[in-house]
Amino acid sequence: MNTEELKEILSKISSGDISVEEGTEILRDLPFKELGYAKIDNHREVRVGYPEVIYCEGKTVEQVKGIIEFMLTKNNNILGTRASEEMYEAVKTICPEVEYNKLARTLTIRKKEIKAPETYIAVVTAGTSDIPVAEEAAITAEILGNRVERIFDVGVAGIHRLFNRIDLIRGARAVVVVAGMEGALASVVGGLVDKPVIAVxxxxxxxxxxxxxxxxxxxLNSCASGVSVVNIDNGFGAGYMASMINKL
Structure with a gap:
């Protein structure tokens, strides 16, 4: 539930379109729902603009299924990160439209359309091996209502590949740069663009x-200004931050 939806419910109670009892029932699960093994934060979208995301790694299949089963009662898009195929198969029994990305290990369920800004986010990788983390970033940004341009395998070992796509990268509102090895690509991109660079x-x-x-x-030691850094392999954190920047 977002702020606008909350205002609409309160307005309907005030106007008499729904009773106080009906409104109380709708709002009963605020601020959180107690499942015993998890407390689902139904108030998060009101506070920060985005609903809770499920970090699936370390949870059992039944726990992930139970959390999603409750979240399906709300009109929110659902994202689960670091999910296994076994979790996907279990969730599919209660929600056939769930999508699973093997590379990113994400579960996504789209319950409502979010109008994306005209601006976009660029997700750039140094190598093909970095794509799983980049896909986690891209899918996170997309489920949060953003347009994403993917530019893969343009690392410093063949810098001419980067310059071939530099106009597309420069046109983005925020740039996520995903790189392993020595991680040099983030500094290179940071020195070529006038937008925030989120290095992964x-x-x-x-x-x-x-x-x-x-x-x-x-x-962290980049000499290029405007480069911020998230944790190792944290594509989700980068995609989330890029979405916040893109919607400012």
Whole structure:
């Protein structure tokens, strides 16, 4: 439930279109729903503009299914990150329209259309191996109501590939740059665009990459201004932040 929907309910109670009892029943699950193993934050969209997202990793299949089963009673789009195929199959039994992206490991259910701004978000990867994290960012931004342009495999090992797509990248309202190895692409893009760059270090790389730590430190030490950094492999965090920027 967002702020406008809440205002509409209160207005209907005030005008007598629905009774106080009916309104109370609608609002009964605010601010959260207690499921025993989870407390679903139904007030989050009112507070921050976006509904709660389900981080599926570490949860059981039945827990994920139970959370989504309740969330389906609300008129919100649903996003689950780090989901397994087993979780997808379980959710499909209660919601056949659920979509699963194997690369991103995301579950998405679209319950309502969100009007996207005319501006868009660019999601850029250094290599093909970085695409799973980039897809998590892109799908997150899309389910939150944004247009996304994907520009993949344009890393510094073949910098001419980046310049071939630079106009598309420069046209974005925010740019998500996903890179492993030494993570240099974020600094390069940051020096070429006048928009916020959200850098995502990935765990892709050989041993001295230290599971993404080398890319993380390189991005944090970027000499290009306007580059911010999220955690290793955190495509969701980057997509969420890019959406907030795009809708300012």
């Amino acid at each position: 270090p990935t765990s892709i790389g050989y041993g001295a990459n230290f599971g993404g730590l080398s890319a993380l430190l390189a991005m």
